[in-house]
Amino acid sequence: MTARPARLADLAEIALGLPEVQEGTTWGRPAYVVRKKAFVHFREPRPDAVDPDTGERMDDVICFSVGDQNDKDALVASESPWFTTPHFDGYNAVLLRERDLGRLTRRELEEVVTDAWAARAPKRLVEAYFDEA
Template identity: 60%
Template structure:
């Protein structure tokens, strides 16, 4: 299986559930929330009025959120060609947003990196060090 193919929703599940101590709510189906030791690091967001289609004014119903560092957020959302975005509601939060419909703009490898970085942003330091091979 080529990991350079376009990413899908299933790839989020596989990437997240492949990391240590991750839980998914609900366990199958539905709009997932991924947690490490009770801390959310990635989730499918319910529609909100702050993230909307500029053409129709309708709230997006396919927003995904991923934790990140402030530096990564700035880098990810500053490129106008990037699928990543933020809204004023997310000012001050270290997280980026992505529309499910834009998942195909990422490769599996790119998505796996974002999911792993999101996990690292919320995982306890010792658990993160174990994943990274540190002591």
């Protein structure tokens, strides 16, 4: 059986299926938030993320929290659509263009979103979630 490519609707379904997650906003853009902490958010076009083909600011960048620098390095180093910019040096997050969601499987997206949630949610909430799973 072939794994299904991830879709934008999957992102919402996965994020909202995690404990205490709400849709919110960060800097006026959509975000998924656990106890007032965003773990996935849609970035506004910024000068640090420019499309190499057009020279235009990317308007479809999604930011995902990660647990630590090792997690970040592993995602960015893999042959995948994950990337970072100098703006995120020292910050535990990776970036993904919305147009590249389909390069991931739904299962891969679920793993990264769950890890992003776990990186920002309170420890007790994370422990309870994984104990139940």
